[in-house]
Amino acid sequence: MKLVKNIQSIAKDVLRQEAEAIHHLADRIDASFEQCVEAILNAGGRVVITGIGKSALIGQKIVATLNSTGTPALFMHAADAIHGDLGMIQLNDVVIAISKSGDTPEIKVLVPLLKRTNVTLIALVSNRDSYLGRHAHHVLHAYAPHEADPLNLAPTTSTTAALALGDALAICLLETRGFTRQDFARYHPGGSLGKKLYLKVSDIYPHNALPRVAESATVREVILEITSKRLGATAVLNEEDQLVGIVTDGDLRRMLNQHADETFMNLKARQIMTSDPICVSTDEYAVNALQLMQARNITQVVVAEYGQVKGFVHLHDLLKEGLI
Template sequence: MLDYRSIARDVFNIEANAVRSLTESLGADFDDAVSRILELQARVIVCGMGKSGIIGKKIAATLASTGTPSFFMHPGEAYHGDLGMVTPEDVFVAISNSGETDEVLKLIPFLKDNGNYLVSMTGNRDSTLARASDSHLNIGVEEEACPLQLAPTASTTATLAMGDALAVTLMKAKGFQPEEFARFHPGGSLGRRLLARVDDEMEREELPFVESDASVTEVIQAMSRGRLGLAIVKTGSSYGVVTDGDVRRAVESYGVGIFEIRAVDFMSKDPITISVGTRVEDALQLMESRKITSVLVADKGVVVGVFKK
């Protein structure tokens, strides 16, 4: 019976060794490729066929999301018109493990005539593609994880790692910041934290306001109506807050006499308040530091919303 986990571990080891070997094969061509991209402030066009193309799409996506304008171009489509999208200032990254992929090699005459800087990723430094390149990044591996040595496995992992190395190096060279990453990922959690304002996400409709002389029953009714786990107490020109926890503590303190007290007697005075326009990130950091889950949002001293985690 096959030992499935043993097979999986062998795959992990082979692919880990493939990535580790990239450290030894990395040369000055990597520096040249990075420098050229930075010098031209260039778009990076990634091209590859088959499995190399699939990896190329991921590399292009990583570059684009980390501050280097990039897109993937299928070599077949390129040869039939998409080369019109390539400007002389673009850096062209061609991926082919053998370095002899016909669909990719057909593009070389155009790229040379167009004046493009050509970066190749191949497993054969003596291949046609590698020799035609301005910079060659060696992605050669000693063996594939595939037992038949046919399916690209370790070689595609190495290619992906090389692409990540290129993207991360460019990130650091450009001083790429989290705020910039968030701009390209507005739909993600980081985008929400860094780009969104509390105004965009706060609760503003039917806020659970009560007067300072409101009874406990009125406070609880307001809390149930608002469904925010709190009631906002108006005390002249300022505000207080009653939370679920405040109600429980009041019950423990006053017992049956709780129905004789008013909101002002057990509210939290001077609650933490933030201004409209505050970044979600800043609001969340404040709430985390104070170990609270809700905060009042004010506009010129008037509470206009409640922001919750």
């Protein structure tokens, strides 16, 4: 095997070339890009993306991005299109054909067939003046003057440019549709990503015990409550059952260091609690509760509404849900 020197230099050069290609794409965004977005929005159907080879792989990724951001899309392999898959295309669909050169034999066979379906055809192509570019209704110009490999053969820079332009298209459609966080959560219910988007505090705290003591509770009563409920803390309530403080394991240890044993055991909950504890509402997203705990370096937070204690959320709950 030939020993190649300067491996790091080669890798950095590839990344710089691909980054430069994307940078230049931004300068090429013009009215034709807007026309593509408007064509998809006005059609009212799906986006059907087709391609062959590496373009097919990029097309599948763009389809996945469109579907997850509110634009219905499907992939049709260019080779399969001429063997029956053209039947996938419906009247209100928009077809995006991906090809670097836009002049391959497959494209020259496919384009006339696509035009017979009377749907809008968008070319995602590096060469605007190619066969595909000339015969499409609109062009997404994924210009890539050269590939990143020294032979200028391996699809690298061109596929990166096509993928980035597909992302730009998807996000423009997302914003023009007014796609919301709730919409995104509906399409991503699984895994930690989905939970970050939809899981709320109200989904977690009812499964935990509710440790609470009165302001007048003794240290012994506080310790027993914390121990029995196994959340590392207890809420402290006044005579009207309103939340006034919290006592944690850490509070108990600090107080034990500050007082003699006999004095410590005579303390009341009001004397060792932290007043006005940090709280979250039942409707808060669990991921926000996590961020709050991380920012304050605490392991549990009180769930309360208008001074009424509802429960606790512990860091272990969020770990169990896969948010960490």
